[in-house]
Amino acid sequence: MVKAKGGFTGKTLRVNLTTGKITAEDTLAKYGDFLGGTGIGYKVLWDEVPIGTRAFDEANKIVFGVGPLAGTGAPCNSRTAITTIWPVCYPDTYVASGHMGGHFAAELKFAGWDSIIIEGKAPHPVWLCIEDDKVELKDARRLWGSGVYRTTAEINAEMGPEAQVAAIGPAGENMVPNAVVITGYSHSAGGVGGVMGSKNLKAIGVRGTGSVKIAADKKEWKKLIQYSLTLIGSNNQHVVPSTPQPWAEYHWPGSRWTASKGVFWGAANPPVETGTCDPHDMHSIGLRCHKGAKDFGNDFGEKHTVRMGGCHACPIRCHAQIEYAPVEEKYGYSKYAANTCMGWYSPRQVFHEFPGPDGDLKASEAMVLGSHIVNDLGVWDNYALMQKVFNYAATHGMLEKILPEDEYKSIPWELWENGDPEFLLDFYRRIAYKEGVLGKDLGDSTLKTMKKWGIPDDFYKKFKWKYWKMGHPYHHSVESSGQVGALINMQYNRDSQNHSFQNFIQNGLPIDVQKKLAAEVWGSPDAIDAPKNYTPMNKYKALAAKWASIKKELHDSLSLCNWMYPWVASPLKERGYRGDTSLEAKYFSLATGIEVTEEELDLYAERIFNLHRALTIMQMNTRDMRNEHDTAPDWLYEEGPEPFTPGSQRFPREDIEKAKDLFYEVCGWNKEGLPTRETLERLGLKDVADRLEKANLLG
Numbered sequence: 001m002v003k004a005k006g007g008f009t010g011k012t013l014r015v016n017l018t019t020g021k022i023t024a025e026d027t028l029a030k031y032g033d034f035l036g037g038t039g040i041g042y043k044v045l046w047d048e049v050p051i052g053t054r055a056f057d058e059a060n061k062i063v064f065g066v067g068p069l070a071g072t073g074a075p076c077n078s079r080t081a082i083t084t085i086w087p088v089c090y091p092d093t094y095v096a097s098g099h100m101g102g103h104f105a106a107e108l109k110f111a112g113w114d115s116i117i118i119e120g121k122a123p124h125p126v127w128l129c130i131e132d133d134k135v136e137l138k139d140a141r142r143l144w145g146s147g148v149y150r151t152t153a154e155i156n157a158e159m160g161p162e163a164q165v166a167a168i169g170p171a172g173e174n175m176v177p178n179a180v181v182i183t184g185y186s187h188s189a190g191g192v193g194g195v196m197g198s199k200n201l202k203a204i205g206v207r208g209t210g211s212v213k214i215a216a217d218k219k220e221w222k223k224l225i226q227y228s229l230t231l232i233g234s235n236n237q238h239v240v241p242s243t244p245q246p247w248a249e250y251h252w253p254g255s256r257w258t259a260s261k262g263v264f265w266g267a268a269n270p271p272v273e274t275g276t277c278d279p280h281d282m283h284s285i286g287l288r289c290h291k292g293a294k295d296f297g298n299d300f301g302e303k304h305t306v307r308m309g310g311c312h313a314c315p316i317r318c319h320a321q322i323e324y325a326p327v328e329e330k331y332g333y334s335k336y337a338a339n340t341c342m343g344w345y346s347p348r349q350v351f352h353e354f355p356g357p358d359g360d361l362k363a364s365e366a367m368v369l370g371s372h373i374v375n376d377l378g379v380w381d382n383y384a385l386m387q388k389v390f391n392y393a394a395t396h397g398m399l400e401k402i403l404p405e406d407e408y409k410s411i412p413w414e415l416w417e418n419g420d421p422e423f424l425l426d427f428y429r430r431i432a433y434k435e436g437v438l439g440k441d442l443g444d445s446t447l448k449t450m451k452k453w454g455i456p457d458d459f460y461k462k463f464k465w466k467y468w469k470m471g472h473p474y475h476h477s478v479e480s481s482g483q484v485g486a487l488i489n490m491q492y493n494r495d496s497q498n499h500s501f502q503n504f505i506q507n508g509l510p511i512d513v514q515k516k517l518a519a520e521v522w523g524s525p526d527a528i529d530a531p532k533n534y535t536p537m538n539k540y541k542a543l544a545a546k547w548a549s550i551k552k553e554l555h556d557s558l559s560l561c562n563w564m565y566p567w568v569a570s571p572l573k574e575r576g577y578r579g580d581t582s583l584e585a586k587y588f589s590l591a592t593g594i595e596v597t598e599e600e601l602d603l604y605a606e607r608i609f610n611l612h613r614a615l616t617i618m619q620m621n622t623r624d625m626r627n628e629h630d631t632a633p634d635w636l637y638e639e640g641p642e643p644f645t646p647g648s649q650r651f652p653r654e655d656i657e658k659a660k661d662l663f664y665e666v667c668g669w670n671k672e673g674l675p676t677r678e679t680l681e682r683l684g685l686k687d688v689a690d691r692l693e694k695a696n697l698l699g
Contacts, residue, residue, distance in 0.1 A: 012117065015135075017120040018122070035067055036114055037065040038608060041083025044117055063118070064116040066108050067105075068114075068591060071106035073313055074228075076561035077559055078312035079099055080099070102164065105559050108130070112210055120199065122200035125173075126201060127205065129158075130208075151169075168203070169182070169379070180379070190380040212591075216591070216593070224587065228583055229282055232564075233571050238257050240571070252508035252509075256289050257288050259276070259287050260274060261273065319339065324337065338371075345367070347369070349381075349391060350424060350427055359419060362421060390427075402437065403437050431443045470494070472489070475496075482541070487663050500547070501548040503565075504528075518544075534651070541659070541662070546667055550608075551602075558587075558588065584601060606683055613625075637653050670699035674697060680692075
């Protein structure tokens with residue numbers, strides 16, 4: 001990819017914390033075939049990190065991977081993939097990535113850098129200061145022990161308010177596995193904060209005064225961006241509104257397109273009405289997603305939303321900006337808070353109930369306060385699975401037996417029983433500082449804690465708190481896409497963070513319309529089923545699962561938001577609700593000057609996907625990926641109505657085994673789930689095939 005004329009800056013930053021040496025590498029010569037993002041992360045780990053390295057070993061490396069579209073102005077282009085040996089897997093630690101939005105990725109490109117490779121361990125706490133070509137390590141001993149909020153504020157005071165900061169809190173410093181890296185005070189990358197802490201790296205601050213070059217003529221680039229904005233929906237590419245609108249043929253209550261007449265950003269001055277937001281009106285795109293009302297689920301969200309915020313170059317803005325004065329008055333945190341989805345939801349999952357007539361208000365207050373606490377301490381919720389395990393153990397009297405007597409008595413249980421948000425101050429402090437058995441265990445891999453505590457099967461049977469293999473949360477799996485979701489969730493060493501298929505299956509369009517679009521993309525309407533109305537496995541579902549997996553790696557490597565892309569569907573009736581899945585290739589071609597088709601760009605992503613597979617195979621040292629890695633929990637086969645009946649998300653074991661067979665076949669893997677030499681060489685990975693063969697791990 002040495003002929004790229006734009007998109008890439010051409011320089012990758014390498015920082016050795018042990019020696020203090022800072023160098024620049026040629027991005028395209030060394031990493032061009034892997035684009036950036038997770039691609040460069042997997043490549044560095046494959047080439048440089050010894051097999052057997054654990055998450056907190058000095059030999060581990062962290063790659064802040066940014067792609068060629070970051071900072072270009074392509075919609076939703078500011079994702080940073082932080083790839084490392086991940087500490088939250090169970091029973092061992094393997095390669096995985098945390099992902100954060102915000103403005104960090106774009107700012108790094110403006111400073112002239114494509115990505116950052118962090119290696120070694122500093123002799124004392126440091127932070128990395130990047131100001132264009134001036135890069136230096138600075139003493140962070142005065143910041144060590146501080147929360148993310150103070151750390152960010154002090155670095156901004158030194159570098160200027162335009163600087164973007166990625167920092168860890170006390171949880172990361174204390175090498176809590178469930179710790180995050182936070183940028184922009186509320187955009188988080190889960191599970192990687194402890195690895196930064198193990199290296200004595202408190203934060204990275206970056207300020208760039210440059211820009212990202214676009215190879216194409218400006219008019220041509222602008223025309224493409226304007227075209228793409230005609231196809232965009234709302235958050236998660238939901239393309240129908242949640243309520244009937246005068247322009248809409250369909251609506252769906254679950255949609256994140258929540259705008260309507262009479263729905264306001266109530267705390268704005270003056271309040272802003274979101275309105276009907278006809279999709280042909282480009283000026284109202286940012287009003288479509290009222291995430292405050294969606295996330296809080298009552299009038300609290302509408303009343304206290306100031307506006308919607310979000311990431312660089314994203315017109316959708318899924319980050320609700322909330323103003324709630326009691327959080328400042330009672331607890332000393334700012335009355336302003338920002339977050340989305342689990343950032344709000346997870347703190348309320350700590351509580352079993354919110355009793356009393358003010359229960360809804362207490363629940364909302366817990367969401368706002370909890371968001372501040374976890375962001376400042378840098379605690380990751382593992383998509384609320386951590387909180388649900390605590391909730392279960394507390395409500396079933398298990399903690400009296402698990403915890404030492406003095407520790408149990410020190411917990412303010414009366415606050416918890418009353419649903420008092422103040423309880424969260426004590427709860428999350430224990431986790432961030434590894435205080436006692438409770439703090440250490442809840443901050444660890446959730447499945448490890450579940451086994452240690454003896455959490456029984458009714459955790460997921462009676463209470464429906466399901467989880468996936470390795471202790472991953474139940475997140476966009478069989479509940480919305482059957483075997484496709486199961487296959488997707490088998491591929492990674494964490495919850496897959498894969499929204500490629502989820503964005504389509506839950507876009508709000510009727511199933512008959514979705515099936516027409518599915519036939520165009522995957523070759524048959526049988527590639528999809530209506531949720532909880534599943535049919536037996538077929539090859540088109542396997543094709544859809546492969547497509548979703550490589551699209552995820554494509555987005556993570558280009559720095560596009562996989563919570564938004566790809567756009568299989570659009571809000572436009574006149575297009576038959578078709579989107580355009582070639583947008584990524586069009587952006588890439590115009591930005592870099594390298595003309596590629598959708599199929600050609602997907603080959604880059606397939607290369608990256610297979611490199612992740614090879615890394616995991618080497619780390620697990622197994623030829624039997626089918627039975628040792630690509631597994632599903634027992635509830636998938638045991639719980640619910642008979643398989644293939646309405647309302648059931650239970651599957652016969654033989655159907656899931658057939659799903660693996662078909663998926664491996666379309667991926668070019670053998671029956672054990674190992675890539676073949678033919679597949680790897682087709683993708684330009686001959687060296688990977690050679691290494692796997694030497695280890696007797698080639699398919």
